[in-house]
Amino acid sequence: MEEKLREYAGLLVEAGANPQKGQALYIYAAVECADLARLCAEAAYDRGAREVVMVWSDDVITRLRYLRAEEDVFDQMPEWQAELYAYQMDQNAAKLVLYGSDPALLRDADPVRIQRWQQVTGARLRRYNEAQMANRFQWCIGGYATKAWASRVFPALGEDAAVARLWDAIFQATRVAGDGGAVGRWQEFVNTMRARVDRLNGLRLRALHYQNALGTSLTLELPEGHYWSGASEKTPSGVSFLANIPSEEIFTLPKRDGVNGIVYASKPLALNGNVVDGIRMTIRDGRIVEAEAAVGEAFLKKALETDDGAAYLGEVALVPYDSPISNSGILFYNTLFDENAACHFAFGEAYPMIHGAASLPKEEKLALGINQSYVHEDFMVGTSDLSITGETWDGQTVSIFTNGNFAF
Numbered sequence: 001m002e003e004k005l006r007e008y009a010g011l012l013v014e015a016g017a018n019p020q021k022g023q024a025l026y027i028y029a030a031v032e033c034a035d036l037a038r039l040c041a042e043a044a045y046d047r048g049a050r051e052v053v054m055v056w057s058d059d060v061i062t063r064l065r066y067l068r069a070e071e072d073v074f075d076q077m078p079e080w081q082a083e084l085y086a087y088q089m090d091q092n093a094a095k096l097v098l099y100g101s102d103p104a105l106l107r108d109a110d111p112v113r114i115q116r117w118q119q120v121t122g123a124r125l126r127r128y129n130e131a132q133m134a135n136r137f138q139w140c141i142g143g144y145a146t147k148a149w150a151s152r153v154f155p156a157l158g159e160d161a162a163v164a165r166l167w168d169a170i171f172q173a174t175r176v177a178g179d180g181g182a183v184g185r186w187q188e189f190v191n192t193m194r195a196r197v198d199r200l201n202g203l204r205l206r207a208l209h210y211q212n213a214l215g216t217s218l219t220l221e222l223p224e225g226h227y228w229s230g231a232s233e234k235t236p237s238g239v240s241f242l243a244n245i246p247s248e249e250i251f252t253l254p255k256r257d258g259v260n261g262i263v264y265a266s267k268p269l270a271l272n273g274n275v276v277d278g279i280r281m282t283i284r285d286g287r288i289v290e291a292e293a294a295v296g297e298a299f300l301k302k303a304l305e306t307d308d309g310a311a312y313l314g315e316v317a318l319v320p321y322d323s324p325i326s327n328s329g330i331l332f333y334n335t336l337f338d339e340n341a342a343c344h345f346a347f348g349e350a351y352p353m354i355h356g357a358a359s360l361p362k363e364e365k366l367a368l369g370i371n372q373s374y375v376h377e378d379f380m381v382g383t384s385d386l387s388i389t390g391e392t393w394d395g396q397t398v399s400i401f402t403n404g405n406f407a408f
Contacts, residue, residue: 003178004171008142009039011174011182011245013047016140017096018241021048024093028055033098033144040096053093055084059105059148066109066273074116077124085128094241095132095139102148103333106273111302114272118306122374133351133376134358135233138241143170143336152333173246173325173337186242193231197250199408200228200318203398207258207391208316212383214264218283220316221258223369224393225354228252248325248340251317253350255369257286259313266342267380270333274299279379286312286371288347304347309373314350319343321384321404335378342382343401348375 019025025044029037041052065073088095106114122129132139150162157165171177175185210218230250233243265279278294288311293300304311319342320326326341350371352358357365362372388401399407 008176010043012142013043015183015186016242017094019049019094022050024050026053027096029098031058032146074113077120082124097141098144100144100146100149103270111299115302142245190231197230204393205390206393209389212386216263218261218263221255223255248323249317249319253353254313254316256371259283259286265379266383269379276300306375309371310348310375312371314348314371315346317344339378342380344378344380346378348373
């Protein structure tokens with residue numbers, strides 16, 4: 001375990017956040033993740049990081065805050081918190097997030113409180129979030145097997161056994177074997193992903209048509225000049241990083257007002273400390289006009305009402321059904337992992353994945369079809385029978401997915 005944890009830390013730092021010599025690294029982690037956070041800090045200093053700054057959180061305190069804090073707490077973000085993000089961005093610091101929160105942490109919290117806090121923080125951190133979405137600095141998110149998360153994934157096991165089983169699943173999904181070779185294995189995987197990315201970019205797709213037996217029937221337009229990306233990202237200065245570990249997706253943005261049809265989620269969604277399941281959405285001219293869920297519907301609807309852009313799609317991602325995380329048969333109740341087991345969309349903020357658009361002001365991005373929002377929430381739609389047909393700008397029809405997997 002110690003060898004694998006150290007290898008995992010090295011992967012998250014070297015291939016993930018990839019701090020350069022003389023660059024600061026900010027690590028966001030719950031106190032329960034301290035052992036991994038310390039190993040990551042050590043790995044960063046070994047690579048020549050200027051300094052490592054820890055930003056700690058605690059699920060117990062977070063839950064108490066939503067249940068018992070005064071009402072006006074959720075309508076104002078303290079200046080020191082906003083300044084922390086501004087200073088980090090102005091430093092051009094790299095960022096690493098270690099995530100393993102209880103998927104149902106806020107199961108009995110007021111959804112209005114959650115929405116209000118998203119609105120406040122979204123407005124105050126707009127500049128920082130735009131910089132992250134545009135990859136102006138390196139950032140990476142990795143998982144940590146906390147007791148609460150493990151117990152949700154493996155409810156039939158005792159706490160210690162569940163944590164051990166979840167760590168095994170995390171290591172398998174992240175290609176960590178304890179032999180020190182994880183970074184090399186990820187470099188090989190990134191190279192294989194590039195071939196599909198190049199293929200999709202070469203097709204110059206205008207639209208995608210989704211169909212499966214679950215009931216999804218959707219047409220999604222892509223803006224002219226868009227591009228696909230996958231696995232590895234780059235900052236404007238050319239520094240490579242892995243934003244998500246694991247990552248099996250190839251993604252781009254949809255045209256803001258160019259989505260029509262019905263979509264059914266194929267997996268539960270861990271949303272703002274709540275599990276939302278049985279999602280069905282109707283979309284007209286890009287806007288989600290109807291949203292239902294068998295479980296957690298109130299939390300889903302409040303998320304979609306965060307701002308005007310929250311009810312539009314901001315990402316379309318392709319993930320083969322026959323992928324390592326899907327084949328594990330594990331439902332992680334954690335978007336970092338579950339989104340890499342199935343094709344998915346995100347509602348809310350769009351990555352500015354149109355050539356030359358990253359530095360444009362908000363109004364010009366909207367004119368190009370790039371959605372703007374304070375939220376970005378992925379939900380899974382991929383199934384074993386999913387069919388995706390592409391339409392190119394020159395009128396050709398091409399098969400993208402057949403029976404849940406890439407057709408090429």
